Amino acid sequence: MSAVDQDEHFMRQALSLAREAYxxxxxxxxxxxxxxxxxxxxxxxxxxxLNDCTAHAEMIALTAxxxxxxAKVLNECTIYVSLEPCAMCxxxxxxxxxxxxxxxxxDNKKGYTVFSHQMLHPKTQLKSxxxxxxxxxxxxxxxxxxxxxx
Numbered sequence: 001m002s003a004v005d006q007d008e009h010f011m012r013q014a015l016s017l018a019r020e021a022y023x024x025x026x027x028x029x030x031x032x033x034x035x036x037x038x039x040x041x042x043x044x045x046x047x048x049x050l051n052d053c054t055a056h057a058e059m060i061a062l063t064a065x066x067x068x069x070x071a072k073v074l075n076e077c078t079i080y081v082s083l084e085p086c087a088m089c090x091x092x093x094x095x096x097x098x099x100x101x102x103x104x105x106x107d108n109k110k111g112y113t114v115f116s117h118q119m120l121h122p123k124t125q126l127k128s129x130x131x132x133x134x135x136x137x138x139x140x141x142x143x144x145x146x147x148x149x150x
Contacts, residue, residue, distance in 0.1 A: 001037075007102055010034055010080045011131045015104070017044040017057065018082040018138055024049060028138045031057035031081040033065035033074065033098075040077070041065030057081065058089035062096055075099045075123070082135045084111035084128070090119040100125040104135030 001009065010032060017030025021044035033041035043060025047053055058081055066072050078100040085093060085103065090112035093101060101124055112119045120126065 006037070007080070007127065007130055010039075010078070011082070011102065011104060013039070013042075014080040014082045015131065015134055015138070017042060018135070021045045021057070022138060022142050028142045029057040029081065029083045031061040031079060033061050034078045034080065035065075035069075035074075035076060040068040054088065056086065056089050058085050059092060062092055062098075066096065073097050075121075078102060082131075083107055083139065084113065086110050087112050087115050087119060093124065094119060094121045097121045098124055100127070102127040102130055104129070104131050105139060106132070 014030040014032050017032065018028040021030060022028035026045040026048050030044045031042065032039050041061040041064030043057045043064065045057050046055040046060065058079065061079060065074055065077060073096065075097045076099050079093065079098050081103040083103060083105050084107040086107070098121065101120065106128065108114065
């Protein structure tokens with residue numbers, strides 16, 4: 001599988017997790033951590049369910065991956081996220097020294113790049129806008145549904 005195919009394959013899985021969040025009434029963000037070809041951590045937003053503002057998809061996926069490896073450093077891993085990480089999640093990715101970040105849609109209101117492009121670990125490779133339209137459409141559907149159900 002080529003690198004492009006691999007990225008699309010895992011981003012589809014992140015989007016599937018985002019749809020699970022959507023179905024659960026959560027902001028639709030999904031994330032998974034991959035080492036080589038193996039998913040070692042995954043999650044979707046669960047802030048409402050857990051009544052926890054830190055229960056973001058990335059945080060859940062990072063914790064699962066770190067438990068799987070028995071280590072806090074994930075410098076050989078890639079995290080795939082359907083939405084640009086917020087400042088909190090970017091900070092956690094920096095502390096984990098994630099090797100690579102791939103995300104779909106930009107978050108022009110709360111994404112980490114609104115605050116600083118330098119929040120990630122200096123060695124983290126970045127790929128943005130992968131399957132951006134799918135991620136954006138899911139977010140728009142969610143907030144439209146939220147507004148019409150109030």
